[in-house]
Amino acid sequence: MEKFQTVLDQFLKHHSALSYGLVTLLTAGGERIFSSVVFACPCSAAWNLPYGLVFLLVPALALFLLGYVLSARTWRLLTGCCAPGTRACGGSGLRGLLVCTHVSAAAALAPLTWVAVALLGGAFYECAASGSPFFAERLCRDSEECKAQLPLVPCGQAGSAKVQDLLKELKAQSQVLGWVLIAVVITVLLVFTAVTRCLSPVSFLQLKFWKIYLEQEQQILKTQATEHATELAKENIKCFFECSRSKEHCTPSMKDWQQISALYKFNPKDQYYSMLHKYVNRREKSHSVKSSEGDAFVPILGFVDSPGITSVAEL
Amino acid sequence: MKKELAPPSAAATAAVPQRKKKDFPSSRTSTMDAFQGLLKFFLNQKTAIGYSFMALLTLGGERLFSLVAFKCPCSAENTVYGLAFLFAPAWVLLILGFFLNNRSWRLFTGCCVNPRKIFPRGHGCRFFYVLGQITLNSLVAPVMWLSVALLNGTFYECAMSGTKSAGLLDLICKGKPKECWEELHKVSCGKTSMTPTDNEELQLSLQAQSQILGWCLICSASFFSLVSTCYGRCRSKVSYLQMTFWKTYVEKEKEQLENSFLDYASKLSMRNLKCFFENKRPEAFPMPSFAAWEAASELYSFHQTRQHYSTLHKVVEDGLDLCPEEDETTMVLVGTAEPL
Numbered sequence: 098m099e100k101f102q103t104v105l106d107q108f109l110k111h112h113s114a115l116s117y118g119l120v121t122l123l124t125a126g127g128e129r130i131f132s133s134v135v136f137a138c139p140c141s142a143a144w145n146l147p148y149g150l151v152f153l154l155v156p157a158l159a160l161f162l163l164g165y166v167l168s169a170r171t172w173r174l175l176t177g178c179c180a181p182g183t184r185a186c187g188g189s190g191l192r193g194l195l196v197c198t199h200v201s202a203a204a205a206l207a208p209l210t211w212v213a214v215a216l217l218g219g220a221f222y223e224c225a226a227s228g229s230p231f232f233a234e235r236l237c238r239d240s241e242e243c244k245a246q247l248p249l250v251p252c253g254q255a256g257s258a259k260v261q262d263l264l265k266e267l268k269a270q271s272q273v274l275g276w277v278l279i280a281v282v283i284t285v286l287l288v289f290t291a292v293t294r295c296l297s298p299v300s301f302l303q304l305k306f307w308k309i310y311l312e313q314e315q316q317i318l319k320t321q322a323t324e325h326a327t328e329l330a331k332e333n334i335k336c337f338f339e340c341s342r343s344k345e346h347c348t349p350s351m352k353d354w355q356q357i358s359a360l361y362k363f364n365p366k367d368q369y370y371s372m373l374h375k376y377v378n379r380r381e382k383s384h385s386v387k388s389s390e391g392d393a394f395v396p397i398l399g400f401v402d403s404p405g406i407t408s409v410a411e412l
Numbered sequence: 413m414k415k416e417l418a419p420p421s422a423a424a425t426a427a428v429p430q431r432k433k434k435d436f437p438s439s440r441t442s443t444m445d446a447f448q449g450l451l452k453f454f455l456n457q458k459t460a461i462g463y464s465f466m467a468l469l470t471l472g473g474e475r476l477f478s479l480v481a482f483k484c485p486c487s488a489e490n491t492v493y494g495l496a497f498l499f500a501p502a503w504v505l506l507i508l509g510f511f512l513n514n515r516s517w518r519l520f521t522g523c524c525v526n527p528r529k530i531f532p533r534g535h536g537c538r539f540f541y542v543l544g545q546i547t548l549n550s551l552v553a554p555v556m557w558l559s560v561a562l563l564n565g566t567f568y569e570c571a572m573s574g575t576k577s578a579g580l581l582d583l584i585c586k587g588k589p590k591e592c593w594e595e596l597h598k599v600s601c602g603k604t605s606m607t608p609t610d611n612e613e614l615q616l617s618l619q620a621q622s623q624i625l626g627w628c629l630i631c632s633a634s635f636f637s638l639v640s641t642c643y644g645r646c647r648s649k650v651s652y653l654q655m656t657f658w659k660t661y662v663e664k665e666k667e668q669l670e671n672s673f674l675d676y677a678s679k680l681s682m683r684n685l686k687c688f689f690e691n692k693r694p695e696a697f698p699m700p701s702f703a704a705w706e707a708a709s710e711l712y713s714f715h716q717t718r719q720h721y722s723t724l725h726k727v728v729e730d731g732l733d734l735c736p737e738e739d740e741t742t743m744v745l746v747g748t749a750e751p752l
Contacts, residue, residue, distance in 0.1 A: 269485035269493045270489070272482075273493055283504055299522070306673050318685055321689060347689075368702060373684050378694060
């Protein structure tokens with residue numbers, strides 16, 4: 098059984114790569130289902146283009162918004178923003194913008210996968226292009242008959258065989274576009290990751306330790322919070338039923354919680370791995386850790402605010 | 413009489429279960445041992461199994477693509493289409509290889525902040541040398557894909573049939589009817605105005621060229637990897653047995669490092685959370701300093717006079733005052749054992 102545990106551990110070590118693979122597989126499977134079950138090109142000059150574009154782009158938009166919802170950083174940034182009496186959320190405008198860009202870039206991965214897989218499949222692009230006047234001009238040159246029959250091509254109902262053959266060209270264009278999109282996205286991803294790693298003020302092993310620390314902190318926070326909440330609840334209910342004065346149960350104040358919920362800021366002078374770590378080690382009791390001199394926004398440390406892929410679901 | 417009878421029966425009953433205990437577990441443990449031995453053998457051949465798995469994956473992916481997605485358009489766009497299907501997956505596999513290789517992140521982390529770390533005085537080429545090694549490691553998957561795709565033949569056939577270059581057309585259409593020159597791009601769909609025999613002949617000759625190219629690629633890639641491994645071993649300053657020990661050490665250190673990271677991380681987070689919930693001052697928790705982390709994260713470099721099996725070993729034995737010595741050389745083979 099230990100050997101199986103070893104094999105499982107090997108898989109869990111690459112869990113982020115595996116989860117991205119899983120998302121890709123799910124998107125690919127979803128696209129296959131859509132194009133074979135739900136999608137039926139209307140084959141009319143007026144409806145082909147909007148129908149194809151809707152099937153191509155609307156699921157992408159939905160996945161993009163879902164990416165925002167599932168990212169813990171979004172909620173960390175937005176919670177308590179508009180409450181009266183609080184200062185501007187996310188710190189200064191530039192910092193907020195940088196954090197937003199970071200979150201958007203992470204949320205854009207699933208929709209781009211969908212678009213790439215849909216283009217490789219070819220059905221949506223064929224339908225959209227056959228209804229577009231621009232493509233009619235390019236593919237048919239001057240033949241009026243061809244331009245009239247082009248919207249019927251995805252349903253295989255074009256009159257002449259020559260026009261029907263244009264379907265293969267459209268599919269080929271769609272697939273080449275899909276491959277180009279995949280190649281470009283993955284190259285940009287590599288360059289971006291290399292640049293953020295390059296700009297990291299923290300060394301490789303320390304980053305690795307940092308990620309493990311955050312996961313542990315999340316787990317232990319959950320167990321400790323459950324324990325603490327149980328004790329506090331028991332205490333309160335006991336005092337309610339026994340009508341006795343409740344003794345002061347030591348629980349962190351609202352200000353404490355606000356301090357540790359702020360977005361993480363890296364300070365090269367200290368070695369704190371989270372806002373909680375910073376707060377617990379502050380010099381004086383009344384000292385605020387929300388901002389201090391030397392705080393900087395470091396792109397590579399974005400993971401500090403959103404440890405684990407299911408952090409929102411659990412929190 | 414009764415007394416005499418009783419002890420033998422007691423002895424008999426005592427003997428029987430013992431005999432049973434001896435026989436039953438030995439057969440069970442021997443099968444478990446054999447199973448464990450087999451599993452251990454497979455886990456020891458991790459690299460070979462990993463590469464075979466990658467080969468199977470590329471093969472499966474290629475079959476999937478040709479069956480499901482690839483349909484030669486039989487028009488002027490043949491070349492672009494065929495080349496896109498051949499080279500885009502290879503490029504994606506190369507980049508994925510970079511992503512999944514831990515050495516590339518060890519190399520790149522913090523390089524802009526402190527360029528002196530990557531280009532130390534007198535060893536400026538080390539960065540490019542390590543980058544070259546990482547690229548060679550990542551080239552395995554793309555080469556596998558390309559060889560499998562070429563052995564299949566459909567992608568190459570589509571790409572070559574769309575060629576407009578006079579030289580290539582002469583080569584392919586030599587001795588064929590003149591329709592070949594104009595209608596070569598329709599050959600994959602069988603829609604040329606030539607006889608079906610001629611059409612099939614052209615398709616088969618293109619596929620044959622593709623398969624020959626595929627075999628040449630496999631042969632040259634395996635020959636090149638053999639030659640480079642031999643060259644690396646030849647230039648190695650460390651004996652064979654020590655190298656085997658070195659690889660085992662590096663693996664064990666990696667395991668131990670992960671375990672201690674987990675251990676220390678839970679202790680530190682436990683302390684922090686306890687202090688947060690109970691509103692207490694935290695007690696001191698000794699952790700390595702910034703400089704210690706930086707020193708331990710450096711890429712390993714072999715030193716002739718000292719016997720250090722990893723950067724961590726070097727840091728621990730030398731203390732924190734590290735400065736690059738004049739006669740350091742980069743270890744060729746331990747790097748390929750992929751430390752962290």
